[in-house]
Amino acid sequence: MSLYSILQTLTSSIMQASVLSLSxxxxxxxxxxxxxxxxxxxxxxxxxxxxxxxxxxxxxxxLILSIVIGIITSFVFGLLIDVLIIRNSxxxxxxxxxxxxxxxxxxxxxxxPMTLQKNTPSLAPLxxxxxxxxILGETIVITRHTLITFIISTIxxxxxxxxxxxxxxxxxxRAVANSEKVAGMMGINTRWxxxxxxxxxxxxxxxxxxxxxxxxGMATNVxxxxxxxIQGFMAAILGGFSMFHGPIVGALILVFIGNLxxxxxxxxxxxxxxxxxxxxxxxxxxxxxxxxxxxxIKKV
Amino acid sequence: xxxxxxxxxxxxxxxxxxxxxxxxQIFALPGIKLVESSTARGFGNFMxxxxxxxxxxxxxxxxxxxxxxxxxxxxxxxxxxxYLLASxxxxxxxxLIITILVGVLLGLGVGxxxxxxxxxxxxxxxxxxAEILTVLFKNAxxxxxxxxxxxxxxxxxxLLGFINMTRETTYFVIVAVMIGLLVLTYNLxxxxxxxxxxxxxxxxxAAQTMGVSSLKYRLLAFVIATVFAMIAGxxxxxxxxxxxxxxxxxxxxxxxxASVVIGGTGSIWGILLGAxxxxxxxxxxxxxxxxxxxxxxxxxxxxxxxxxLVVMFYPGGISQLLITLRIKxxxxxxxxxKVEKSITAKLAKPKATNHDKEDKS
Numbered sequence: 001m002s003l004y005s006i007l008q009t010l011t012s013s014i015m016q017a018s019v020l021s022l023s024x025x026x027x028x029x030x031x032x033x034x035x036x037x038x039x040x041x042x043x044x045x046x047x048x049x050x051x052x053x054x055x056x057x058x059x060x061x062x063l064i065l066s067i068v069i070g071i072i073t074s075f076v077f078g079l080l081i082d083v084l085i086i087r088n089s090x091x092x093x094x095x096x097x098x099x100x101x102x103x104x105x106x107x108x109x110x111x112x113p114m115t116l117q118k119n120t121p122s123l124a125p126l127x128x129x130x131x132x133x134x135i136l137g138e139t140i141v142i143t144r145h146t147l148i149t150f151i152i153s154t155i156x157x158x159x160x161x162x163x164x165x166x167x168x169x170x171x172x173x174r175a176v177a178n179s180e181k182v183a184g185m186m187g188i189n190t191r192w193x194x195x196x197x198x199x200x201x202x203x204x205x206x207x208x209x210x211x212x213x214x215x216x217g218m219a220t221n222v223x224x225x226x227x228x229x230i231q232g233f234m235a236a237i238l239g240g241f242s243m244f245h246g247p248i249v250g251a252l253i254l255v256f257i258g259n260l261x262x263x264x265x266x267x268x269x270x271x272x273x274x275x276x277x278x279x280x281x282x283x284x285x286x287x288x289x290x291x292x293x294x295x296x297i298k299k300v
Numbered sequence: 301x302x303x304x305x306x307x308x309x310x311x312x313x314x315x316x317x318x319x320x321x322x323x324x325q326i327f328a329l330p331g332i333k334l335v336e337s338s339t340a341r342g343f344g345n346f347m348x349x350x351x352x353x354x355x356x357x358x359x360x361x362x363x364x365x366x367x368x369x370x371x372x373x374x375x376x377x378x379x380x381x382x383y384l385l386a387s388x389x390x391x392x393x394x395x396l397i398i399t400i401l402v403g404v405l406l407g408l409g410v411g412x413x414x415x416x417x418x419x420x421x422x423x424x425x426x427x428x429x430a431e432i433l434t435v436l437f438k439n440a441x442x443x444x445x446x447x448x449x450x451x452x453x454x455x456x457x458x459l460l461g462f463i464n465m466t467r468e469t470t471y472f473v474i475v476a477v478m479i480g481l482l483v484l485t486y487n488l489x490x491x492x493x494x495x496x497x498x499x500x501x502x503x504x505x506a507a508q509t510m511g512v513s514s515l516k517y518r519l520l521a522f523v524i525a526t527v528f529a530m531i532a533g534x535x536x537x538x539x540x541x542x543x544x545x546x547x548x549x550x551x552x553x554x555x556x557x558a559s560v561v562i563g564g565t566g567s568i569w570g571i572l573l574g575a576x577x578x579x580x581x582x583x584x585x586x587x588x589x590x591x592x593x594x595x596x597x598x599x600x601x602x603x604x605x606x607x608x609l610v611v612m613f614y615p616g617g618i619s620q621l622l623i624t625l626r627i628k629x630x631x632x633x634x635x636x637x638k639v640e641k642s643i644t645a646k647l648a649k650p651k652a653t654n655h656d657k658e659d660k661s
Contacts, residue, residue, distance in 0.1 A: 016443060018484060024335075036420070037424060039421070039423070069448070071460060073513060076545060079389070083610065085612065086610065087379055089612055091612065092612070094364050094419065094420045095364065095419050096424075096611050098366060098420060098423055099366065099557065099561055099607065099611050100607075100608050100611050101560065102554050102558075102607070103561075103603075103604045103605070103606075103607035103608040103611065104555060104557060104604065104608065105554065105600075105604070106551075106554055106555070106603050106604030106607065107599050107600075107601055107604030107605055108604070109551065109597070109600050109601075109604070110597045110598060110599065110600030110602070110603070110604060111597075111601045112597075113595075113597040114457025114595045114598055114601070115598055136433055211498065223550075223551075229493055230550075233424040233427065233428075234424070234428050236423070236424075237421055238549070256519075261482075270435075270439040271439060273431065273432070273435045274432050274435045274436065277428050277429075277432050278430065278432065281413065281425070281428065284413075284416070284417060284421075284425065285413065285416055288417050288421075290418050
């Protein structure tokens with residue numbers, strides 16, 4: 001196992017890591033404010049990506065403009081989900097809310113092939129071509145698209161963490177995450193905070209899907225974001241939902257360690273998902289709240 | 301278990317349902333041809349799904365545990381069956397026993413994991429488990445045939461050594477197994493086990509205070525759900541003689557969940573109607589409409605929408621609707637009550653009417 005192959009594996013994981021971090025962040029935001037795991041995250045992301053693809057491939061618009069339209073679509077869709085559904089299901093328990101999101105996933109799985117995906121539109125990479133990087137004396141080649149995806153998602157995630165820490169919006173999100181009732185008593189508009197996190201999660205998902213779609217042939221596969229969503233969940237339970245950075249760290253561990261397992265030969269690379277998921281199960285059995293979990297005492 | 305008059309109606313209903321399914325296949329036999337053979341095949345597929353839904357009904361509707369691993373378990377059952385029949389050459393009865401044993405072990409394993417984690421994470425963990433199984437289905441080529449799937453078209457399968465399992469005979473076996481499991485599920489829901497599970501669903505802490513062992517009933521619920529799913533996989537392999545990884549995806553698990561949510565938990569007929577809505581309505585009725593024929597996915601959209609509406613506004617589902625209709629019809633149509641009374645008097649001892657009243661209240 002040479003240094004070159006390790007570096008090559010790490011760089012080839014960058015795409016997956018960037019997209020997964022964005023998705024994990026979206027899943028975690030919704031978990032924090034609405035106390036549910038959003039099983040429709042992957043499909044809401046795909047909705048935005050297909051909207052962008054329709055504008056790009058069928059209406060011949062500029063790529064950036066199409067992606068922005070896609071992001072706005074998912075943003076508005078997320079907002080609508082909160083305003084129409086989640087807001088009206090306050091007294092449904094957590095598992096019931098999960099089922100609502102599963103219903104949403106089914107709804108979109110049925111809707112997209114009839115409408116936006118009908119003519120199998122696809123998006124193009126942001127930039128064509130490759131770049132060579134000199135790392136530790138080795139020359140590594142990655143596509144420009146991967147590099148720009150990495151830059152965009154890093155800026156976004158760092159920016160969002162700074163916003164959570166230092167802005168008024170971030171403070172209100174953290175307050176709602178802690179206790180929605182108390183936050184409401186302190187004069188925070190909890191409805192707006194929750195609605196905005198759903199919208200933001202939709203927008204982030206759509207961006208991730210628009211960047212990820214062109215690299216894996218999104219046109220014929222309506223559920224192309226579902227594997228990412230499942231990995232996002234696994235990352236979130238690995239890192240634990242109780243801290244904001246838990247899911248992101250979990251995502252990075254899942255991608256990079258998983259792909260390093262892949263270096264162990266052909267069999268290992270086929271079974272790397274199996275190995276990493278089994279490891280996550282073992283971690284969860286030992287630490288049920290994840291690596292960074294904090295125990296919340298439950299009153300009956 | 302005591303034989304109550306109320307149960308008698310239900311058993312008569314189950315027998316009628318079984319007869320209906322049997323008649324469909326008999327009418328579809330080559331000599332008679334009153335029904336298209338594709339219709340009969342659709343009902344065979346539907347009954348396999350009923351078995352999955354029944355197991356899941358106990359897990360979600362009674363024990364309140366939302367799992368998304370169902371599709372993986374059904375797939376595993378089908379692959380084990382295919383492998384043991386074709387490559388090892390075991391007789392089907394032995395294969396069924398092995399499949400059930402694997403189901404019990406797997407159910408115990410998942411149940412133990414579920415004890416360590418809270419309700420909401422359970423769906424994620426079981427989803428991860430299904431992913432692990434999918435990786436196995438795709439890559440363990442010697443066992444599963446890989447991405448192209450596993451078929452046993454050329455293997456003759458003889459039940460008990462003399463019944464040749466063609467598609468038609470397998471259909472009758474499926475009817476028998478389905479009705480058997482239906483009766484078993486019904487009895488379980490009306491037994492102390494079912495009531496204990498129901499109490500756990502509403503509040504686990506309260507149930508434990510009343511002496512309901514959370515460990516025992518969680519494990520039991522998972523074992524039942526997994527075994528039912530594995531039996532469904534066994535029957536699927538015998539019926540279609542083919543299994544491929546893409547069949548056992550998240551959509552199937554979501555649809556099974558949707559049929560239990562839409563069916564509600566109040567009555568077993570509600571569950572059957574829920575399963576019919578999700579798995580068979582499109583193939584039997586809606587496909588005649590041009591719109592649904594052109595857009596096979598339109599139906600998934602309807603399922604999703606209905607599922608959201610049921611969770612939000614009508615948590616009882618179809619069962620609740622059936623119970624409401626039953627009570628309403630009794631009040632408004634006097635002869636329903638009369639007929640029911642006369643049947644009760646004929647079928648059972650007078651004492652049974654007391655039970656009847658208790659059940660309704």
